[in-house]
Amino acid sequence: MLSNFGSILFFLIFGAVFVCVNILLSRLLQTRNPYPVKLSVYECGELPEGNSWIQFNIRFYVIALIFLIFEVEIVFLFPWAVVFKDLGMFAFVEMLIFVGILLVGLAYVWAKGDLEWDKPEQVPSPELYRTDNVNSAVKITESVAS
Amino acid sequence: MILPILNSEITFLQFLPFDLPEPLISIIFLLIGASIIAVVASVLALVGVYLERKISAHMQDRLGPMEVGPHGIAQTFADAIKLLIKEDIVPQDADKLLHFIAPVMVFAATLAAFAVLPFSKTLVVSDLNIGLLYIIAISSFVVIGAILAGWASNNKWSLLGGMRSAAQIVSFEIPASLAVLSVIMIVGSMNLGDIVEYQKGGFFNWIIFKYFPFNFIAFIIYFIASLAEVNRAPFDLPEAESELIAGFHTEYSGMKWAMFFLAEYANMFLVGVVASTLFLGGWSSPFGDFLNSGPFPVFWIFIKSFSLIFVQIWIRWTLPRVRVDQLMYVSWKVLTPFAFVAILGVGIWMVL
Numbered sequence: 082m083l084s085n086f087g088s089i090l091f092f093l094i095f096g097a098v099f100v101c102v103n104i105l106l107s108r109l110l111q112t113r114n115p116y117p118v119k120l121s122v123y124e125c126g127e128l129p130e131g132n133s134w135i136q137f138n139i140r141f142y143v144i145a146l147i148f149l150i151f152e153v154e155i156v157f158l159f160p161w162a163v164v165f166k167d168l169g170m171f172a173f174v175e176m177l178i179f180v181g182i183l184l185v186g187l188a189y190v191w192a193k194g195d196l197e198w199d200k201p202e203q204v205p206s207p208e209l210y211r212t213d214n215v216n217s218a219v220k221i222t223e224s225v226a227s
Numbered sequence: 228m229i230l231p232i233l234n235s236e237i238t239f240l241q242f243l244p245f246d247l248p249e250p251l252i253s254i255i256f257l258l259i260g261a262s263i264i265a266v267v268a269s270v271l272a273l274v275g276v277y278l279e280r281k282i283s284a285h286m287q288d289r290l291g292p293m294e295v296g297p298h299g300i301a302q303t304f305a306d307a308i309k310l311l312i313k314e315d316i317v318p319q320d321a322d323k324l325l326h327f328i329a330p331v332m333v334f335a336a337t338l339a340a341f342a343v344l345p346f347s348k349t350l351v352v353s354d355l356n357i358g359l360l361y362i363i364a365i366s367s368f369v370v371i372g373a374i375l376a377g378w379a380s381n382n383k384w385s386l387l388g389g390m391r392s393a394a395q396i397v398s399f400e401i402p403a404s405l406a407v408l409s410v411i412m413i414v415g416s417m418n419l420g421d422i423v424e425y426q427k428g429g430f431f432n433w434i435i436f437k438y439f440p441f442n443f444i445a446f447i448i449y450f451i452a453s454l455a456e457v458n459r460a461p462f463d464l465p466e467a468e469s470e471l472i473a474g475f476h477t478e479y480s481g482m483k484w485a486m487f488f489l490a491e492y493a494n495m496f497l498v499g500v501v502a503s504t505l506f507l508g509g510w511s512s513p514f515g516d517f518l519n520s521g522p523f524p525v526f527w528i529f530i531k532s533f534s535l536i537f538v539q540i541w542i543r544w545t546l547p548r549v550r551v552d553q554l555m556y557v558s559w560k561v562l563t564p565f566a567f568v569a570i571l572g573v574g575i576w577m578v579l
Contacts, residue, residue: 085353085354085355085356086353086355088257088260088342088352088353089339089342089343089353089355089361091254091257091258091261092261092264092338092339092341092342092352092353093335093336093338093339094335095258095261095262095265095338096265096331096334096335096336096337096338096339097331097332097334097335099265099334099338100330100331100334100335100486101331103311103482103485103486104315104327104330104482104483104486106311106482107310107311107312107313107315107481107482108315110311110312111311111312111313111314111315111481112312112314113314113315114314115314115316117319119316120316120317120318120319121318121319121320122318122319122320122321122380122381122382122478123318123382123384123472123477123478124382124383124384125472129320129382132320132381133381133382133383133385133386134378134381141393141394141397141398141555144394144397144398144555144559145397147559148397148398148400148401151401151563152400152401152404155401155404155405155408158405158408159360159408159411159417162408162409162411162412163411163415163416163417164415165412165415165574165577166412166415166577167415169578170578173574173575173578176574177571177574180567184567187559187563191559191560196555196556196559196560197552197555
């Protein structure tokens with residue numbers, strides 16, 4: 082018999098093969114008539130404007146960092162929760178302190194306004210949008226895209 | 228692996244004129260089991276699509292699909308055949324390899340999560356001792372497929388959808404994991420079978436009613452967070468059709484699109500089974516030992532998870548879509564603090 086994780090690996094592989102077989106089957110049955118307009122990227126019927134592989138403003142960067150911290154915390158909490166019944170009061174107080182420190186961190190981030198989607202103070206100054214800067218901005222975008 | 232249905236197959240194989248090596252036999256059984264579960268997941272997804280269309284139609288005072296078969300029962304099968312023979316369009320500028328890998332990844336991760344779900348005492352493929360942790364881990368794997376699809380399509384809408392998907396999973400993973408923590412604290416095990424065993428003996432033994440109201444809060448938090456994790460309305464921002472066409476799968480068509488769709492509905496069912504296993508007694512009967520043997524455990528788990536799917540569909544066709552900032556607000560400023568309150572409440576109650 083395979084081990085428990087062996088059967089999970091088997092399921093992963095089976096799922097991948099299942100999709101591949103389905104796509105292959107569809108490939109054999111379908112009619113194919115590609116032409117350039119059909120193969121262009123969909124942009125509401127307009128001709129696509131530029132490449133979409135550009136630098137992207139990740140608004141949730143700080144949130145991703147907080148996520149990382151809390152995820153690590155949860156990794157610690159899971160084994161604690163399993164043995165919680167046996168350890169009782171001692172483990173509870175200890176975890177209260179541990180979680181408390183992290184909650185202070187969450188409260189700090191909350192008060193700083195990093196959990197807000199709109200960050201008015203971080204909007205780039207109007208200088209950037211002046212006409213003489215547009216060309217350089219376009220150049221940057223093009224160099225990133227290529 | 229414990230699959231009692233296949234025990235008859237073992238005896239069947241013993242009648243073969245030659246001896247099969249032990250690993251080969253187990254692989255054959257796994258193949259059969261995996262095929263059954265893949266087929267069941269696909270059929271459940273088709274049923275889910277039909278239910279979604281019918282329920283939404285009746286909620287809006289329409290009839291929904293009525294033409295193919297009685298009351299449109301065969302409509303989704305007809306759709307599946309249509310999708311099978313539809314042209315698969317890959318954009319010229321797309322990253323073709325990643326474009327192909329994305330649906331594979333999404334579906335494989337969804338199917339792998341099905342491996343640990345207990346459908347009855349013995350009907351579980353992989354009785355993992357860290358089953359719950361595994362489900363949390365593998366269900367966030369799906370989002371990598373979504374980001375991959377968004378990036379590979381080379382389409383602005385898709386990229387935005389993929390990014391939103393990442394933002395969403397980053398926010399809602401925390402409350403979902405914290406909400407299941409109180410269940411682990413009460414049961415003292417991460418094995419899904421143990422969690423169900425603990426809740427045996429009638430609906431008043433279900434964890435949702437233990438230490439009222441803390442576990443009830445945890446259940447609500449888990450349900451909302453799981454809606455966000457499977458990209459269901461009101462949290463379907465990654466595929467918001469009125470803003471992003473179809474979000475991360477705008478450039479997908481034919482069978483690849485069908486795989487995304489299949490995975491989405493299979494995920495709905497998965498979340499329903501997990502929520503009912505953790506909080507609603509899983510496969511155990513709500514009436515103690517009454518009707519709790521033979522095929523009934525499977526019947527109960529299906530009843531429970533389909534009720535939760537009904538609520539998911541109900542919510543989708545009742546509530547409008549939230550904005551991204553509201554999504555962050557709900558996750559970090561409402562659900563996470565309340566999840567901590569629930570854990571704290573259960574902890575204090577258990578210690579005292």
